[in-house]
Amino acid sequence: MLRTMLAAVAALALSAGLAGAQGWTGGDDLPTNPLPCDGPAPAPEPMAYNGGEPANPPDRNGKPLTVVDVPKLIGVGYFDATSKGMQEAAAELGNMTITTDAPVEANIDDQITVIDNYITKGVDGILFAANDGVAIAPVLKKALAAGINVVGYDSNAEPDARQWFVNQAEFNGVAKTLVDKMAEEIGADGSFAIVTSTFTTPNQARWIAEMAAYQAACHPEMKWLETVEAQEDNILSFNQANTLINKYGDELKGIFGMTSIATPAAADAVTQAGQCGKIAVVGLATPNAMRPYIESDCVKSTVLWNPVDLGYAAAHVLRATADGTLKPGDTSVKAGKLGDLAVIKGSEILLGDPFVFTKDNVNDFDF
Amino acid sequence: MAAPDLHAAPDFHPKRSLAARIVSAYGQEIVIAAAIVALFVVVSTINPRFLGTNNLNTIIAGNAYIAVAAIGMSMVIITGQIDVSVGALIGVLATISGNLAVSGAPVWIAWIAPVFIGAAISGVTGALVAYGRLPSIVVTLGMLSILKGGLVSVTGGAWINHLPPAFQLAQQRWLGLPVPIWFMVALTLLAFLWMRNTAFGRSLYAIGGNPEAARAAGIPVERRIVQTFMIHGAFAGIATMIFATQLRVIQSTVPPNLELTIITASVIGGVSILGGTGTVIGSTLAAILFAAIGSAMIFVNVSAYWLRAVIGFLILVTVLVDMARRNREFRQ
Amino acid sequence: MTAKKLIRHETILALLVIVALFVLDRQSDRFFTVDNLFNQGRLMTEVGLIALIMTFVIVTGGIDLSVGSIVGMTAIVLGVFWKNLGLPLPLAILLALAVGTFAGFVNGIIITRFRVPALIATLGTLALYRGIAEGISQARSVRGYPEWFFVLGQGSVLGVPTQLWILGLVALLSAVALAYTTWGRTTYAIGSNEVAARFSGLGVDATKIAIYAASGFAAALAAVIFVSRVSTTRSDMGTGLELDAITAVVLGGTSIFGGRGTVVGTILGLILIQALKNGLSLAGVKSDGTVVLIGAVLILTILVSNLFHRDANR
Known part of the structure; x- marks a missing residue:
């Protein structure tokens, strides 16, 4: 009986393996919205506010706020940087204290528990970056029901589970920048592969889906070879990138790294294989992680937004929401040194375009 | 495995032929070696690039740190203990090593420090197990939390870069072979011979087989357990030496699931979880087998979504084949 | 004899729980409220169910x-049966529970029929079941469950969270x-001496x-409740849950070598861990500090309990 079962599993795995060869692996199944190949993005259609509202919040205008920031996890450079930006904003505003607390692993259940504890403890505001936008929704709605101001950043939740979401850069904008950079480096008919964290990480899955749509529309001659998972593990990312290089040989012209862990590891694999200049590495990564590879000219650029600014903007948005200066229907919000930020898609605040770090500016940043 | 004269492990039955004795004594190692050969033959007929020198380097050198850590883990398991905190320990040691290298300490100190610190931390674990009479899974579950939470508190996950080029031990080659491979092969052979031919080494098997009998035979069981954990910590330190010097950046976090990978390599490699039997050759072969399976799946285009199912399935098959062999032998 | 009975591990643990509750209560006036306690019960149900059978x-x-991994696999199976195959949700729930139980049953077969040590067998199925979850789901999550389903994970019956009744x-x-x-x-007989148990004619x-199948069932039940609590299905659900459950069980005084342990101890272990996670957070300790403290508490509790035991044995 066991033998039959094992055989069934093997057959299933094999058939799925053969069936899996179409389409880009690693994207999600949500609708995509690729930007035009050239020229500016069309002005988005204005949307009515679709965020949530806290129930009977006390008057917080100008009053000191106690805020908790719950990123996906603590102990990684990226969220250390967002937290730094929030502290900067809090120091500037002078009337809010922000504590960053989150699980030590990016685990949806642990993140829910942390938020739940702070609701019980009683805070004025919650800043969050969701490990899963749907799974986190019930606990955020509970926070809204308790009269707490809720603002997301980095990774969104269901719109009605929070008031505003500070969007670091639109998915289709990031996808366009990445694919255009790759096309520029490997030519219009180059072949490339992707190293990502896991297929279930929402932002990464979204970017890959948008990249597939944009590539099909604007760089139809480019060839996607495959996507490999490498968890949040830098040596595994390094090994996976090496395996891609070994498997495709000269056919492989470029590697996309989808995380701050995968991109430097892929760059290191290319460096150690002596393929700098032959295999391009384009990806999302913080400048600190990519500095050695950009300085050695193996990688021309890395794409990201400024996570310090993202945290800074999120703190300002929360303050404005609590003060009542940012209301449903507004089209922009003042965010300190960043100036006016635009409201898009009803209840999102756009930080700006993705930023490209190159050899010329990489040393100006420390995150 | 009770009486001291049976310490010699693996034990031989003198009446059978040499081949039969080897098969019986090293059955698991042979099964895994055969699995590796079969995998290489099958995959390379589908895609010859699998056997390329670079790919063999990726598979073996890229995973040598797992094999090295599995040597120490095997010793711990052979004495009937376990350590689920080893992944967190390696994360902590890598952070220490990287920070030492960046702070301008001589490179060899940055390499060696993890070995001693690893031995010290694991020594504490071992003392709690041996003298505190705590089950090792309890102590190491606790240590896992302490090391992981402590690392996050202290570093915040900062990237360590600007590592001196001389620090990159794992990227160097000696006589054309990557350093990690030298480390893995030399340490595996040394540990194997040491465990087989020295009184100390054999006492580990005796303790794992039956601690009371070992005590009766005059083996200082508690002291040996602490020493075994210290050796294991030192191996974790050597694994760190390869792990931390593989790339030009280090992220000060705990590598996910590393402890599971290391324990799996040890136990699938034939180290009995009940203690008393197994060799480090088996655990090293198993580490290579898993790395090769992961790579092979990419080479034969198994859907990435099904990759882990196939790996899990192959692990089970290896275990079941080995169990069938043992059961048959047991009946003979 | 009586002294020995009095200072059993469970007694020490119960005292520790009382001390912890008392101290944590002094740190925050929001800790010892009915709302918070019920809410903590909600949060610990999944790990609790698994730890009980563990x-x-x-x-x-x-x-x-x-x-x-069984939690992840059954969650995915639930979602796929309901959404992709269009089965009625109650039927999908039953099938998911059946799949989980079968997964546990397979563990049991591998362990008993093939004499594979439990640790190795379940290390293998840990990878296999998680892999099947990933393979079936193709990394897609299933959402949009009907409102009535959320009663299980988010609602209450007679003022008490639904899942607490189940727990x-x-x-x-x-x-x-x-x-x-x-x-x-x-x-107990199997744990004390399996060979002797076999010779005494025990099954x-x-x-x-049956125990491994029950363990699979508990994991599947936890998965259904978890899906209902978070209103979505993902293949990475339940990652690392095995270590949390084992921590609660060994903190509860169950010997990892078998033969000794009680359900009451496990329940006390679960309560202590949950109280620490919640109470320390309310008292202003951050997650990384809490993780360190729980590790230290685990080691120290068993250490202290062992010391008492040795004295009592003399």
Whole structure:
């Protein structure tokens, strides 16, 4: 009986393996919205506010706020940087204290528990970056029901589970920048592969889906070879990138790294294989992680937004929401040194375009 | 495995032929070696690039740190203990090593420090197990939390870069072979011979087989357990030496699931979880087998979504084949 | 003899729980409220269900590392049966529970029929079941469950969170089963000396298979409740849950070598961990500090309990 079962599993795995060869692996199944190949993005259609509202919040205008920031996890450079930006904003505003607390692993259940504890403890505001936008929704709605101001950043939740979401850069904008950079480096008919964290990480899955749509529309001659998972593990990312290089040989012209862990590891694999200049590495990564590879000219650029600014903007948005200066229907919000930020898609605040770090500016940043 | 004269492990039955004795004594190692050969033959007929020198380097050198850590883990398991905190320990040691290298300490100190610190931390674990009479899974579950939470508190996950080029031990080659491979092969052979031919080494098997009998035979069981954990910590330190010097950046976090990978390599490699039997050759072969399976799946285009199912399935098959062999032998 | 009985591990643990609750209560006036306690019960239900049955597994001298993966696999199966195959949700729930139980049953078969040590067998199925979850789901999550389904994970019955009734029922059943039934006595006998149990004519294999199947069922039940609580299905659900469950069981005094342990101890272990996670957070300790403290508490509790035991044994 066991033998039959094992055989069934093997057959299933094999058939799925053969069936899996179409389409880009690693994207999600949500609708995509690729930007035009050239020229500016069309002005988005204005949307009515679709965020949530806290129930009977006390008057917080100008009053000191106690805020908790719950990123996906603590102990990684990226969220250390967002937290730094929030502290900067809090120091500037002078009337809010922000504590960053989150699980030590990016685990949806642990993140829910942390938020739940702070609701019980009683805070004025919650800043969050969701490990899963749907799974986190019930606990955020509970926070809204308790009269707490809720603002997301980095990774969104269901719109009605929070008031505003500070969007670091639109998915289709990031996808366009990445694919255009790759096309520029490997030519219009180059072949490339992707190293990502896991297929279930929402932002990464979204970017890959948008990249597939944009590539099909604007760089139809480019060839996607495959996507490999490498968890949040830098040596595994390094090994996976090496395996891609070994498997495709000269056919492989470029590697996309989808995380701050995968991109430097892929760059290191290319460096150690002596393929700098032959295999391009384009990806999302913080400048600190990519500095050695950009300085050695193996990688021309890395794409990201400024996570310090993202945290800074999120703190300002929360303050404005609590003060009542940012209301449903507004089209922009003042965010300190960043100036006016635009409201898009009803209840999102756009930080700006993705930023490209190159050899010329990489040393100006420390995150 | 009770009486001291049976310490010699693996034990031989003198009446059978040499081949039969080897098969019986090293059955698991042979099964895994055969699995590796079969995998290489099958995959390379589908895609010859699998056997390329670079790919063999990726598979073996890229995973040598797992094999090295599995040597120490095997010793711990052979004495009937376990350590689920080893992944967190390696994360902590890598952070220490990287920070030492960046702070301008001589490179060899940055390499060696993890070995001693690893031995010290694991020594504490071992003392709690041996003298505190705590089950090792309890102590190491606790240590896992302490090391992981402590690392996050202290570093915040900062990237360590600007590592001196001389620090990159794992990227160097000696006589054309990557350093990690030298480390893995030399340490595996040394540990194997040491465990087989020295009184100390054999006492580990005796303790794992039956601690009371070992005590009766005059083996200082508690002291040996602490020493075994210290050796294991030192191996974790050597694994760190390869792990931390593989790339030009280090992220000060705990590598996910590393402890599971290391324990799996040890136990699938034939180290009995009940203690008393197994060799480090088996655990090293198993580490290579898993790395090769992961790579092979990419080479034969198994859907990435099904990759882990196939790996899990192959692990089970290896275990079941080995169990069938043992059961048959047991009946003979 | 009486002294020995008094300072059993469970007594020490119960005292520790009381001290912890008292101290944590002094730190925050929001800790000891009905709302918060019920809410904590909600949050610990999944790990609780798994830990209760894990007690049986560990008492037999075994271990089940695959429970976290079974949670992921059954969650995915639930979603796929309901959404992709269009089955009615109640039927999909039943099928998911059946799949989880079958996964546990397979563990039991591998362990008893093929004599594979439990740790190795469930290490293998840990990878296999998680892999099947990933393969079936193709990394897609299933959402949009009907409103009535959320009663299970987010609603209340008679003022008490729905899942707490389930947890309470399972706790009661397993406490009675382990302490007062022949089945429970067989479980202890297997853990104390499996060979002797076999020679005494006890149904060793049947009991072990039943226990692993029950462990799979508990994981599947936890998965259904978890899906209802978070209103979505993902293949990475339950990752690492096995270590949380094992921590609660060993903190509860169950010997990892088998033969010794009680359901009451496990419940105390669960309460202590949850109280620390919640109370320390309310007292202003951050997650990384809490993780460190729970690790230290685990080691120290068992250490202290061992010291008392040795004195009592003399």
